[in-house]
Amino acid sequence: MIQEFKQFIARGNVIDLAVGIIIGAAFTAIVSSLVEDMINPILGLLTGGIDFTNKYFVLSGTVADGASLEAARNSGAAVFAYGSFLMAVLNFLIVAWAVFLLVKAVNRVQSAAFRKEEAKEEEPAGPTQEELLAQIRDLLATRPGV
Structure with a gap:
């Protein structure tokens, strides 16, 4: 094991x-x-x-007017806490947007680095020393009187 x-x-x-x-x-x-x-x-x-967290309405039970969501929940009343849900959705959208922007920036940097690597790979290789010497030899051989 x-x-x-x-x-x-x-x-x-x-x-x-x-x-x-x-x-x-x-x-x-x-x-x-x-x-x-x-x-x-x-x-x-x-x-x-504006903070929607304490926005709710009472489904059943009694809650003092102007009580916070926490106080309403602690009183035992059934509350429909739509404000908490709206804030959770808003926070999710903000975080998702921030992640999108960060990932987009990282992708842009990676893409630029990849393009530089690609450009280096695509550069034509010049002739080797042996090829240059052979070309010089051939040019000298074609000159008359040498």
């Missing part, structure tokens, strides 16, 4: 998966910082700080 475990861990796809998870966690930190520290403050400024 230990031998099978060693073989499982040593497989390339398991290592690739582990690397992907680690990179994904680091990438999550970048995207979260981008959204929380850069995009959300701008959106807050543009929308006047």
Whole structure:
């Protein structure tokens, strides 16, 4: 059983998966910082700080007027918390947009690097030293009186 475990861990796809998870966690930190520290403050400024999180209506039970969503839930009332859902959808769209922009930028950099490599590969190779010497020899042989 230990031998099978060693073989499982040593497989390339398991290592690739582990690397992907680690990179994904680091990438999550970048995207979260981008959204929380850069995009959300701008959106807050543009929308006047509107927060839909506490928007709900009571399906059954009693809740004091103006109570927060948490207080309404703690009171035992059945609440339809549409504001939390709207905020979750909005946050998802913001994160998806940020990931799209980051992936697009990475693809652009990779594409530029690939084009440079392609251009280097397509450059015609010049003649070798032997070929140049043979051409000089042939030119000298065709000159009269030498």
